[in-house]
Amino acid sequence: MATTMTKAQIGLTGNSAIAYAMKQINPDVCPAYPITPSTAVVEEFSSYVADGKVDTEFITVESEHSAMSACIGASAAGARVMTATSSQGLALMWEMLYIASGMRLPIVLTDVNRALSAPINIHCDHSDSMGARDSGWIQIYSETVQEAYDNLFQAVRIAENEKVLLPVMVCLDGFITSHAIENISLIDDDDIRQFIGEYKAQHPLLDTDHPVTYGAMTLPDTYIEFKRQQSEAITRAKDVVSEIGKEFGKRFGREYGLMEEYKLDDAEAVIVILSSAAGTTKVAVDELRKAGKKVGILKPRLFRPFPFKEIADALKNVKAVAVLDRADSMSGFGGPLFNEVRSALYELEKRPKVVSRIFGLGGRDYMVKDAVHVFDELLKIVETGKVETLTKYITI
Amino acid sequence: MAEKKNLPIGGIITEGGTAHEYATGGWRKLRPVLDKEKCTNCLICWVMCPDSAIVVQDGKMIGFDMDHCKGCGICAEECPDKVKAINMDEEKD
Ligand code: SF4
Ligand code: SF4
Numbered sequence: 001m002a003t004t005m006t007k008a009q010i011g012l013t014g015n016s017a018i019a020y021a022m023k024q025i026n027p028d029v030c031p032a033y034p035i036t037p038s039t040a041v042v043e044e045f046s047s048y049v050a051d052g053k054v055d056t057e058f059i060t061v062e063s064e065h066s067a068m069s070a071c072i073g074a075s076a077a078g079a080r081v082m083t084a085t086s087s088q089g090l091a092l093m094w095e096m097l098y099i100a101s102g103m104r105l106p107i108v109l110t111d112v113n114r115a116l117s118a119p120i121n122i123h124c125d126h127s128d129s130m131g132a133r134d135s136g137w138i139q140i141y142s143e144t145v146q147e148a149y150d151n152l153f154q155a156v157r158i159a160e161n162e163k164v165l166l167p168v169m170v171c172l173d174g175f176i177t178s179h180a181i182e183n184i185s186l187i188d189d190d191d192i193r194q195f196i197g198e199y200k201a202q203h204p205l206l207d208t209d210h211p212v213t214y215g216a217m218t219l220p221d222t223y224i225e226f227k228r229q230q231s232e233a234i235t236r237a238k239d240v241v242s243e244i245g246k247e248f249g250k251r252f253g254r255e256y257g258l259m260e261e262y263k264l265d266d267a268e269a270v271i272v273i274l275s276s277a278a279g280t281t282k283v284a285v286d287e288l289r290k291a292g293k294k295v296g297i298l299k300p301r302l303f304r305p306f307p308f309k310e311i312a313d314a315l316k317n318v319k320a321v322a323v324l325d326r327a328d329s330m331s332g333f334g335g336p337l338f339n340e341v342r343s344a345l346y347e348l349e350k351r352p353k354v355v356s357r358i359f360g361l362g363g364r365d366y367m368v369k370d371a372v373h374v375f376d377e378l379l380k381i382v383e384t385g386k387v388e389t390l391t392k393y394i395t396i
Numbered sequence: 397m398a399e400k401k402n403l404p405i406g407g408i409i410t411e412g413g414t415a416h417e418y419a420t421g422g423w424r425k426l427r428p429v430l431d432k433e434k435c436t437n438c439l440i441c442w443v444m445c446p447d448s449a450i451v452v453q454d455g456k457m458i459g460f461d462m463d464h465c466k467g468c469g470i471c472a473e474e475c476p477d478k479v480k481a482i483n484m485d486e487e488k489d
Contacts, residue, residue, distance in 0.1 A: 214406070226406070
């Protein structure tokens with residue numbers, strides 16, 4: 001673990017912080033197949049296993065498809081299960097992601113975001129997790145190492161909540177967050193143990209006195225009912241995420257909501273953006289605010305389920321919005337976040353102008369000047385009421 | 397519909413042995429027919445049948461559970477060469 005200590009804080013990379021959080025959670029089973037840039041999560045966690053620091057059954061598998069399959073088997077058996085992956089690894093899990101959510105198994109996965117091939121690239125973008133956005137997993141995006149660390153504990157609670165019972169994906173940006181050392185506050189093991197509690201599966205396969213079947217076939221007479229149950233569960237998850245974020249704040253002093261609003265109150269021009277790039281954008285906002293510009297940021301934390309009402313409410317007085325996506329849906333109509341934010345705003349009486357900007361694919365740097373440039377464009381839209389370019393690539 | 401609202405979550409089945417209640421013999425194309433004269437009651441077919449569709453009573457092979465026999469012919473194949481007490485006949489449509 002790469003560490004440096006200062007006062008009550010410790011310097012950790014995102015990967016080390018995730019591995020350390022997993023050590024504190026001490027899951028029953030961790031099937032994993034390491035892949036860049038999440039390798040260190042699996043590597044460091046396997047050291048904890050080897051050193052006897054955790055009781056986890058660590059299963060080395062031959063692929064990510066097998067990793068997720070083993071997660072599913074172990075979770076159905078009644079275990080608390082965690083794993084981590086990135087990019088092609090998540091893509092190879094695809095088939096099993098849907099099975100995990102359909103079987104309502106509260107698995108927690110860390111996705112260290114990385115671009116998908118081709119062309120092959122190991123650096124950050126969100127094409128991996130955005131591709132999995134319809135897989136029925138709850139998705140939480142983290143801006144910083146601290147957020148990623150804190151989110152992992154909350155993910156366990158959210159997944160296992162009896163109103164939810166769904167798998168959760170905690171996302172952080174590959175290399176940017178996974179490999180940068182940040183000073184973070186750790187929580188005591190005992191406090192974590194109390195916060196997450198013990199996991200008691202409702203229908204564990206290993207309870208042979210109450211035999212159950214997982215994965216049975218359903219025909220047209222029931223399949224749709226099961227999907228509706230699943231849809232209702234992920235809809236309910238939104239309030240559970242809020243409640244647990246508040247409880248986390250009460251216990252540990254860092255409260256989490258569905259999204260973060262940065263200088264949004266009187267903002268006329270707003271960037272909506274996920275994860276680490278929100279931090280860069282905050283610097284641009286601070287600079288522009290000094291010059292008297294009314295700019296702000298909306299950083300969704302929860303992307304699945306999509307908090308459409310809350311997002312519309314947060315943006316209802318804004319005049320121009322740019323949704324910045326670190327992934328392209330290849331629909332010819334902007335990125336995935338853009339489409340959903342724009343759709344959420346449709347319910348408003350007075351809708352802001354909304355444009356799509358795709359940035360930073362394959363790890364291309366997104367700088368303060370890029371954010372400033374987007375804000376300049378937005379302020380022009382505020383002034384003229386006209387959108388010149390609805391969708392385009394930036395950081396080019 | 398009220399019943400459907402209470403379906404167990406995740407499509408699980410919350411009791412064991414429910415395969416008994418689900419007749420899977422409907423898609424059989426070939427039907428096993430036993431020649432009682434030849435059968436030596438060695439019960440190899442009972443061991444080999446993948447659907448537990450060989451009915452045995454008092455240690456004797458007495459026939460087939462046609463609700464669950466899928467007509468795979470494994471029993472006929474595995475019945476010892478010198479005996480060959482099971483024949484696979486075409487199902488009538
Ligand atoms: S045909 Fe197949 S399923 Fe039917 S009794 Fe023989 S072995 Fe069993
Ligand atoms: S394998 Fe043949 S001989 Fe043996 S019990 Fe079955 S039908 Fe009879």
